[in-house]
Amino acid sequence: MSTAAASAPIAAPAPSAPPRLAPSCSFHPYDNGGGAVEYLLAVGDGRQFKIPALAHRLLTALDGETPLERLSADLRSEGFEIAPAEIERVVGRYAAVGAIARPTPDAPNAPSGTPAPFRSRFPLWAVGTLLPPRPVAALARALRPLYRPALALPLLALIAWSHALVYSRELRVATLLPESYLAIVALVLGSMLFHELGHAAALSRFGGAPGGIGFGLYLLMPTFFAEVSQLWRFPRRRRMVVDLGGAYFQQIAFAAFALAAARTGRMELLAACRMIDVLVLVALNPVFRFDGYWFLADYLAMPKLHGIALRYPLWRLRRRLGLPAPPLALPPLGRLARAVFVSYSFLASAFLLFAFWLSYRYLTQALTQFPAAAARAWGAAGAALAAGEPALFAARLLAAFFLVAVPATVLLAVALALAACGRWAGRAISLRGAALRGARRSA
Amino acid sequence: MNNPSKGAGLAVERLLADLSPEELEPRLELQVFVDPMATLVTAANNNNNNIKPPEGG
Numbered sequence: 001m002s003t004a005a006a007s008a009p010i011a012a013p014a015p016s017a018p019p020r021l022a023p024s025c026s027f028h029p030y031d032n033g034g035g036a037v038e039y040l041l042a043v044g045d046g047r048q049f050k051i052p053a054l055a056h057r058l059l060t061a062l063d064g065e066t067p068l069e070r071l072s073a074d075l076r077s078e079g080f081e082i083a084p085a086e087i088e089r090v091v092g093r094y095a096a097v098g099a100i101a102r103p104t105p106d107a108p109n110a111p112s113g114t115p116a117p118f119r120s121r122f123p124l125w126a127v128g129t130l131l132p133p134r135p136v137a138a139l140a141r142a143l144r145p146l147y148r149p150a151l152a153l154p155l156l157a158l159i160a161w162s163h164a165l166v167y168s169r170e171l172r173v174a175t176l177l178p179e180s181y182l183a184i185v186a187l188v189l190g191s192m193l194f195h196e197l198g199h200a201a202a203l204s205r206f207g208g209a210p211g212g213i214g215f216g217l218y219l220l221m222p223t224f225f226a227e228v229s230q231l232w233r234f235p236r237r238r239r240m241v242v243d244l245g246g247a248y249f250q251q252i253a254f255a256a257f258a259l260a261a262a263r264t265g266r267m268e269l270l271a272a273c274r275m276i277d278v279l280v281l282v283a284l285n286p287v288f289r290f291d292g293y294w295f296l297a298d299y300l301a302m303p304k305l306h307g308i309a310l311r312y313p314l315w316r317l318r319r320r321l322g323l324p325a326p327p328l329a330l331p332p333l334g335r336l337a338r339a340v341f342v343s344y345s346f347l348a349s350a351f352l353l354f355a356f357w358l359s360y361r362y363l364t365q366a367l368t369q370f371p372a373a374a375a376r377a378w379g380a381a382g383a384a385l386a387a388g389e390p391a392l393f394a395a396r397l398l399a400a401f402f403l404v405a406v407p408a409t410v411l412l413a414v415a416l417a418l419a420a421c422g423r424w425a426g427r428a429i430s431l432r433g434a435a436l437r438g439a440r441r442s443a
Numbered sequence: 444m445n446n447p448s449k450g451a452g453l454a455v456e457r458l459l460a461d462l463s464p465e466e467l468e469p470r471l472e473l474q475v476f477v478d479p480m481a482t483l484v485t486a487a488n489n490n491n492n493n494i495k496p497p498e499g500g
Binding site: 040041047048049050051052054055058082086089090093094097099121124181184185188189192195196199218221222223224225226227228229231232242243246275278279282283289290291294303398402406 | 455458459461462463464465466467468469470471472473474475476477478479481
């Protein structure tokens with residue numbers, strides 16, 4: 001289980017005392033899609049690491065009493081040649097990530113049993129908690145029956161039927177008032193919260209403890225998220241269910257809104273349904289790091305799918321041309337999985353190139369019109385406020401926010417992509433230089 | 444000519460690299476809130492309808 005972060009860094013053991021595994025560590029089998037046996041190591045501060053079987057064997061033998069010489073001899077008898085000095089270096093690496101206990105009892109490791117605090121990483125920032133882990137766990141427990149086949153199958157049928165209902169009706173949005181617009185936003189935000197509970201409930205159904213649900217800015221776009229890091233400990237099929245759980249729950253919200261629309265004839269409910277489908281489609285797009293991406297990453301057993309998939313076309317081209325190409329760390333893939341990976345790799349690369357071109361065209365247009373449009377939008381919001389119309393003001397304020405947030409997000413994304421390309425090119429040039437210098441020295 | 448001590452050093456480095464832990468990133472299932480006005484306008488256009496967005500949107 002995840003545990004809280006230690007406030008002080010964890011020191012490597014004193015050279016004289018045999019090292020001991022930190023008591024807050026736990027091991028779990030890791031499903032890597034059929035490759036060599038690997039384990040998942042969870043350390044006291046909540047971080048999780050993929051480790052090979054030999055490292056697992058070595059770490060579990062660190063009881064604070066067995067000298068490294070004895071451990072080395074034991075491993076040699078099992079067919080692993082690893083000297084005590086090498087074991088010490090390996091232990092040093094694990095001490096650096098908090099897996100080795102402090103040598104004295106008065107300096108304990110991170111206490112176990114407390115949830116790890118969530119650390120956000122750019123491009124997700126300005127993060128806030130909507131629901132802390134405890135209420136999320138309680139709600140997830142209450143909602144997990146929705147994954148029982150006896151309930152899930154009729155619900156899927158209801159979802160299909162509700163789509164037929166919504167898309168057979170005309171969306172007369174011209175009749176919507178600012179209040180209706182705010183009601184639609186509230187309904188959609190509610191469905192997004194339910195989406196995140198869907199991930200948490202799936203994790204809970206498989207025996208995991210979900211983290212909190214929060215919101216933040218992804219670049220500059222408002223974003224909801226559920227922390228489900230414990231799913232790394234589950235077999236890939238279960239991880240894939242957790243990945244799709246959000247879309248499933250949001251579609252249940254869609255069905256509920258559609259039924260309400262059929263009963264009341266309210267246009268806001270129909271409009272909310274349409275928006276939910278757009279959001280779900282965005283979430284299932286496997287190119288960006290949303291639900292669809294993780295579903296594919298879990299199916300292919302590639303935790304760093306982007307890194308591998310986006311390098312693959314160039315790697316294949318280099319091999320075709322007979323140029324040196326360092327091996328790619330691909331897990332064993334069946335015929336279907338290989339076809340999926342290769343298709344994804346080429347399509348995602350093409351999609352990103354297309355998105356790059358599209359962003360350039362969008363930005364050249366948006367940025368020239370931006371000053372006048374922004375002034376108009378903010379002026380309109382101010383006028384609504386001055387006229388004492390809070391609903392109209394809120395609707396116009398939201399529209400003005402997106403008028404700024406969308407081009408700014410695209411601009412940031414393009415800048416980040418260019419920076420990544422620059423870093424990659426710099427690395428490639430320096431590697432090439434090092435290889436040439438090495439070849440010259442050998443000659 | 445090959446240097447045996449250099450070869451052994453490389454083998455140790457490879458072993459250490461193989462035994463090193465690889466961090467799995469925290470799993471956050473994200474959902475982006477897209478521009479609701481644009482979504483509704485698109486939905487309306489698909490339906491051959493018109494929408495009057497709040498002025499300035």
